Amino acid sequence: MGSYILKRLISAVPVLIGITVIVFLIMAMIPGDPATAILGSYATPDNVAKLNRDLGLDKPLVARYFIWLGNMLTGDFGRSFSLNRPVLDEILERFNATLILAGTSFVICSVLGVLAGVVSAARQYGLADKAITFVVLIGISIPSFFLGMMMILLFAVNLKWLPVSGMYAIYGGGDLPDLLSHLIMPAAALSVVATGVIARLARSAMLEVLRQDYIRTARAKGVGEGRVVYGHALRAAMVSIIPVLGIQAGFVLSGSVFIEIVFQWPGVGRMLVDAILKRDILLVQGGVVFVAACYVFFNICVDVAQSLLDPRIKT
Amino acid sequence: MRFLSLLFRNRLAAMGAVVLSLIVLLVLLIPVLPLQDPDVTNTADRFLPPLSEGHLLGTDHLGRDLLARLLYGTRLSLAVGLFAALIAGTIGSAVGIVAGYFGGRIDNVIMRGIDMLMAFPYILLALAIVAALGPGLLNALIAVAAVNIPFFARNIRGITVGLAGREFIDAARLSGMGHGRIILTELLPNVLSTIVIAMSTTVGWMILETAGLSFLGLGSQPPQADLGSMLGEARSSMITNPHTSIVPGIMIFLIVMSINLLGDGVRDALDPRLRSGALARPQARTMVRRKAPLPADDGKGLLNIQRLETQFHVGKRVYRAVNDVSLHVNAGECLGVIGESGSGKSVTALSVMGLVASPPGVITGGAVRYEGEDLLAAPYESLRKKRGEKVAYIFQDPLSTLHPLYRVGDQLAEAIQVHHRVSDAEARAKAIELFRSVRIPNPESRIRNYPHEMSGGMRQRVGIAMALANDPDVIIADEPTTALDVTVQAQILSLLDDLRRERGLAIVFITHDFGVVAQLCDRVAVMYGGRIVEQGTTTDILDRPAHPYTKRLMACVPELGGGKRELAAIPGLPPIVSDLPPGCAFAPRCHKATPACREGEIALDGGDARAVRCIHPEEEIA
Numbered sequence: 016m017g018s019y020i021l022k023r024l025i026s027a028v029p030v031l032i033g034i035t036v037i038v039f040l041i042m043a044m045i046p047g048d049p050a051t052a053i054l055g056s057y058a059t060p061d062n063v064a065k066l067n068r069d070l071g072l073d074k075p076l077v078a079r080y081f082i083w084l085g086n087m088l089t090g091d092f093g094r095s096f097s098l099n100r101p102v103l104d105e106i107l108e109r110f111n112a113t114l115i116l117a118g119t120s121f122v123i124c125s126v127l128g129v130l131a132g133v134v135s136a137a138r139q140y141g142l143a144d145k146a147i148t149f150v151v152l153i154g155i156s157i158p159s160f161f162l163g164m165m166m167i168l169l170f171a172v173n174l175k176w177l178p179v180s181g182m183y184a185i186y187g188g189g190d191l192p193d194l195l196s197h198l199i200m201p202a203a204a205l206s207v208v209a210t211g212v213i214a215r216l217a218r219s220a221m222l223e224v225l226r227q228d229y230i231r232t233a234r235a236k237g238v239g240e241g242r243v244v245y246g247h248a249l250r251a252a253m254v255s256i257i258p259v260l261g262i263q264a265g266f267v268l269s270g271s272v273f274i275e276i277v278f279q280w281p282g283v284g285r286m287l288v289d290a291i292l293k294r295d296i297l298l299v300q301g302g303v304v305f306v307a308a309c310y311v312f313f314n315i316c317v318d319v320a321q322s323l324l325d326p327r328i329k330t
Numbered sequence: 331m332r333f334l335s336l337l338f339r340n341r342l343a344a345m346g347a348v349v350l351s352l353i354v355l356l357v358l359l360i361p362v363l364p365l366q367d368p369d370v371t372n373t374a375d376r377f378l379p380p381l382s383e384g385h386l387l388g389t390d391h392l393g394r395d396l397l398a399r400l401l402y403g404t405r406l407s408l409a410v411g412l413f414a415a416l417i418a419g420t421i422g423s424a425v426g427i428v429a430g431y432f433g434g435r436i437d438n439v440i441m442r443g444i445d446m447l448m449a450f451p452y453i454l455l456a457l458a459i460v461a462a463l464g465p466g467l468l469n470a471l472i473a474v475a476a477v478n479i480p481f482f483a484r485n486i487r488g489i490t491v492g493l494a495g496r497e498f499i500d501a502a503r504l505s506g507m508g509h510g511r512i513i514l515t516e517l518l519p520n521v522l523s524t525i526v527i528a529m530s531t532t533v534g535w536m537i538l539e540t541a542g543l544s545f546l547g548l549g550s551q552p553p554q555a556d557l558g559s560m561l562g563e564a565r566s567s568m569i570t571n572p573h574t575s576i577v578p579g580i581m582i583f584l585i586v587m588s589i590n591l592l593g594d595g596v597r598d599a600l601d602p603r604l605r606s607g608a609l610a611r612p613q614a615r616t617m618v619r620r621k622a623p624l625p626a627d628d629g630k631g632l633l634n635i636q637r638l639e640t641q642f643h644v645g646k647r648v649y650r651a652v653n654d655v656s657l658h659v660n661a662g663e664c665l666g667v668i669g670e671s672g673s674g675k676s677v678t679a680l681s682v683m684g685l686v687a688s689p690p691g692v693i694t695g696g697a698v699r700y701e702g703e704d705l706l707a708a709p710y711e712s713l714r715k716k717r718g719e720k721v722a723y724i725f726q727d728p729l730s731t732l733h734p735l736y737r738v739g740d741q742l743a744e745a746i747q748v749h750h751r752v753s754d755a756e757a758r759a760k761a762i763e764l765f766r767s768v769r770i771p772n773p774e775s776r777i778r779n780y781p782h783e784m785s786g787g788m789r790q791r792v793g794i795a796m797a798l799a800n801d802p803d804v805i806i807a808d809e810p811t812t813a814l815d816v817t818v819q820a821q822i823l824s825l826l827d828d829l830r831r832e833r834g835l836a837i838v839f840i841t842h843d844f845g846v847v848a849q850l851c852d853r854v855a856v857m858y859g860g861r862i863v864e865q866g867t868t869t870d871i872l873d874r875p876a877h878p879y880t881k882r883l884m885a886c887v888p889e890l891g892g893g894k895r896e897l898a899a900i901p902g903l904p905p906i907v908s909d910l911p912p913g914c915a916f917a918p919r920c921h922k923a924t925p926a927c928r929e930g931e932i933a934l935d936g937g938d939a940r941a942v943r944c945i946h947p948e949e950e951i952a
Contacts, residue, residue: 033446037455044462139611152342156587158538160545161561161579164568172569179569225611228730231685235725236745236796237717240614250735265451272453273542277565288546291461299461303454310451325735326780 132217343595411537422482430490631658666851739777859915
């Protein structure tokens with residue numbers, strides 16, 4: 016097991032390098048003088064020249080990449096001009112909020128999605144299946160940001176059950192119940208599409224598995240139907256469901272951008288959008304690399320979970 | 331045409347098509363509709379509610395007509411989504427075809443790059459691209475198209491790899507065609523339909539994604555508005571004037587949903603498995619819908635199959651897999667059932683305990699009696715309690731019939747524990763004992779193996795051990811040795827034979843191999859086209875086969891040391907059971923067939939001891 020984790024960690028290195036290269040190349044596409052783009056058009060020529068030197072922008076592209084990479088490896092993601100503080104500090108402070116939001120959504124969509132898919136498959140063409148299929152269809156078609164807005168209208172404005180936005184109440188908040196009451200709507204809005212996608216896949220994976228010979232064997236042994244479906248079949252179907260959970264984690268993580276805007280959630284996504292609108296390139300660069308790297312590590316966890324589940328994967 | 335009718339038979343897809351066409355029609359009619367200018371502001375008329383005079387859907391925060399803005403916005407969103415899909419589809423497919431066609435190093439490098447792109451959480455990459463290019467609708471379109479390229483590249487590469495190895499590509503290469511021409515004239519036409527389907531299923535996503543970027547203020551810039559930016563602008567006044575948000579939001583929802591419905595419909599219509607109903611979930615037991623009256627119990631055997639009829643109902647077609655088959659087996663006896671694949675022998679065996687996949691399988695007649703009780707009429711719980719406990723199965727190909735993710739010892743223990751309350755430790759001890767009884771070496775360590783860690787012979791022994799777990803009275807063995815080599819096969823047969831003698835087991839042995847029958851069986855039934863064509867004692871049938879089919883089938887078996895004999899294959903193919911000819915099913919392949927053979931029912935002539943279904947038997951039976 017240990018050697019498998021090590022192997023996966025090592026194989027992540029080229030992916031991480033690839034990610035930095037891609038981000039670097041995309042940012043190198045910025046038209047005009049990057050220093051001006053970073054400092055804005057009101058910067059003095061002195062400041063532009065200084066930044067160019069600081070960033071090593073007077074050097075060739077390849078050299079610049081390695082300087083940038085080296086700096087990041089030592090924890091120096093540069094300094095955000097719009098916030099006037101180190102990029103990494105800002106990211107770390109905000110990543111917590113994103114992690115709470117995306118993590119909660121991921122748990123919701125994994126549990127609900129798999130459950131809905133399995134029930135749907137177990138009662139194929141039954142009432143539960145039709146109802147779930149219908150709800151899922153609506154769920155995967157509704158834009159999360161629109162859904163979030165409608166939830167605010169209904170639950171916060173009209174029914175006044177939940178706070179409109181933010182992560183904590185401004186006065187007297189800060190404890191867990193306060194966080195949860197703020198978390199419910201954004202987490203729900205963020206998880207709807209992913210839940211639908213997972214439910215669909217889980218349903219078809221279950222139907223595929225239920226036709227397999229080893230399911231017939233289980234029945235021939237006299238295993239009861241409940242155990243056949245929720246034991247034998249679900250266990251086997253999880254092998255094809257888990258990779259999709261990994262993909263959906265990426266959707267939830269990046270989709271939190273929209274939800275953070277709608278619910279004023281103080282996470283990385285909102286930071287990125289602000290940074291893009293203010294042309295704070297270093298902050299965008301750092302944020303994208305950081306989140307993508309986290310996602311790579313999450314996927315390693317998914318692979319490890321998969322190898323625990325499926326003994327056929329060579330560990 | 332057939333495709334369209336299939337598509338529209340799917341009611342939901344038809345609904346999607348109707349909604350989408352309505353939206354597209356409205357958008358196309360924009361030039362002729364009496365719409366107001368979407369960009370003219372009128373601050374006196376801010377936030378008019380829907381159904382106001384002159385403004386059907388009301389006005390927005392600048393007093394602009396919402397209906398006009400909605401239709402123009404829809405047009406823009408549809409166009410952008412479609413363009414993004416076209417760009418992503420074209421570039422992605424080109425990359426995929428090149429990677430798949432050239433293979434090797436080029437493929438490797440390209441797919442590594444694609445993997446890197448896919449390592450990003452999706453929208454994040456689009457955000458990075460917009461960050462570099464700057465906010466704007468065109469840049470948002472480029473970003474959305476770019477992040478969808480890997481999806482197309484992967485799909486199309488997969489299909490191209492399959493095609494690139496085919497003969498027609500080799501032929502084109504040998505005829506001196508250049509790579510470019512092969513790709514354009516030979517490959518592209520074959521992958522085009524896949525590309526179109528992929529586009530139609532992703533265009534909804536792309537509309538949603540560009541709307542999302544516009545919503546964030548990174549897409550279309552004012553005064554130009556797509557649905558996303560309309561929603562984004564309306565957000566600040568969402569609480570006071572919700573209609574300005576709801577109108578564009580509902581439109582995005584309708585567009586995306588109708589495209590999704592249509593995409594699902596297209597996919598389903600093209601999937602042959604859905605059409606044949608092969609994706610239906612098999613129920614816990616085979617459906618029984620008896621049309622003929624229940625045959626009276628004739629008291630034969632321990633297990634008595636009487637006039638069994640099992641069919642497969644696929645759409646309007648009916649496959650008569652088992653036709654009026656009667657078999658019985660006594661304790662300590664081995665009955666062989668022999669026939670080619672498709673003769674109905676396995677379906678007969680599976681019908682006994684209701685294990686024929688259903689749908690599409692249906693038992694339409696007959697009875698299966700165990701100690702006189704009709705299992706077909708038994709309640710599910712009583713049938714389940716007999717499965718494995720009284721009547722156990724050994725299946726062919728234990729790699730697919732054992733659960734790949736459970737240890738073999740656990741699978742064995744489960745077989746015991748579903749019928750008996752024993753502790754895990756006891757069940758484990760019993761499993762080891764069973765492994766030993768089927769001569770698996772080192773049973774203590776073997777029970778911890780997964781099926782894929784064992785050899786074919788060992789897996790088959792696990793299957794046999796599992797069948798023996800509850801000391802059943804009847805074992806139905808469905809070609810248990812077909813996948814094995816000859817020495818292992820001989821070991822397993824002698825093992826079964828020992829068990830029969832030691833435990834008084836009744837065995838129904840299904841095979842297509844006369845050698846196996848000769849070794850193990852007391853009596854034999856020969857099946858063809860879902861019917862028994864001949865039955866009798868093993869010696870009688872082997873020495874004096876009466877049905878021409880039996881005789882020909884035996885001639886197919888190579889005899890050790892009999893090198894001079896000509897090995898004969900039976901010309902023609904086994905019949906398709908959805909379309910059985912009247913009379914003898916074997917007549918079309920039989921050299922003795924006369925017109926009489928093709929008319930009317932031919933009876934199974936004779937008694938239990940010896941019977942044949944033929945009007946020109948090879949041997950007169952007593």
